[in-house]
Amino acid sequence: MKLIHLLILAATVLALAACNSNEDKAKTAGSASDNAPSNAQSVTDHGAKDKSQVGFQMAGGNIEEAMNVPKKAKIAIIEAFNEYMDAFNEENIDRYMKTISKKPEGFNYETEKSDVQAAFKEYDITRTAENTTIIQYDENNAQVFANLNTNLVQPSTGAKLERNGRQVTVFVKEDGKWLVTSVYFMMETSK
Template identity: 35%
Template sequence: MKKVTGFAGAVTLALMLSACSSEDDAAQGNPGSIDDGEQTNEYGSIDHGVTDKGETKGKEDKADDASDDIGFSLDGGSIEEAANVPAEQKKAITEAFNRYIDTLNAGQVDAYLETLSTDSYDLDEERAATEELLATRELTRTPEKLTIVKYSDEEVQVFTTMETAVKDKESGEQSVSEGRQVTVMVNDKDTWKVKAVHYIGDPETK
């Protein structure tokens, strides 16, 4: 079971999930090749900062332990919608989250970058990683059970279950991972944008 917390972008997460799937397969014939929950990948984008508690180092250290800000445990328990979400804001948040998902699924790099908060993401780095990913892979994220679990006028937390499929364009091979995700979004001039992603993968990978 893999945890990612903090400012990991969707592209970084996709690369890590793809690498985890490949390494899990390889580990069947080579026990002990994966180091206590740390997964490495050819891009080196996550493995340098993941601890056995699922915390990430680097950019995330600028936050005050972002994982403590999540309003519930990703490990389980009931998921309940926040009671104070205005109907018009619920619609705006849902539409913004869907843009975040759909633009990357469609390979629309510019539109995807517009869904990210510039206070949390280096858009040049995210663009480079996104273009590198899409050059060789097709990414399809399928969220379900969208629930706004925490709300204020400035920041919200959106829970979804998430299926992430990463397909190699050359070989046609595909890895599919499932998990639970909380996407933290901030109100940036009346537009909701992604600030951080907290993810925990389910034990089984298709």
């Protein structure tokens, strides 16, 4: 599910008025800003045509760094991931969309732009990544694992929501730049 669905859940959980038609959900499923809104452990995976190519088992397991990443590529990929996170946190839509592939595998570029703009308008959202690790690499594709914390606040009501999870962000090299093409997210179960 995508960020907009997290926002809808937040609004519902916090007794806010929000809704989304099934048609809208179908059209907007699969975003670079995805988070799975659920108290149960769930996996959101959109993008890779062959899911077996994702670099770790979403249900658990050890995270191992890819050993074949050249130093220069590693720096560029981590910088691309950090830019993706920073641009989102700064709510800079133009900067954020520059981190997204023009032909993503996991979502629609224009829908992503529209949904993220709407989220920026309605909510203050901060995403923090820890344990950022390149887990798969070849010269045109890279997968970056991170533990993510998402904090959401609706300024108009003061409503708040916090979610933690694990994410693999898949990058593709496009015009010499590493850009997000799909995202896999697994929400941590609440205790």
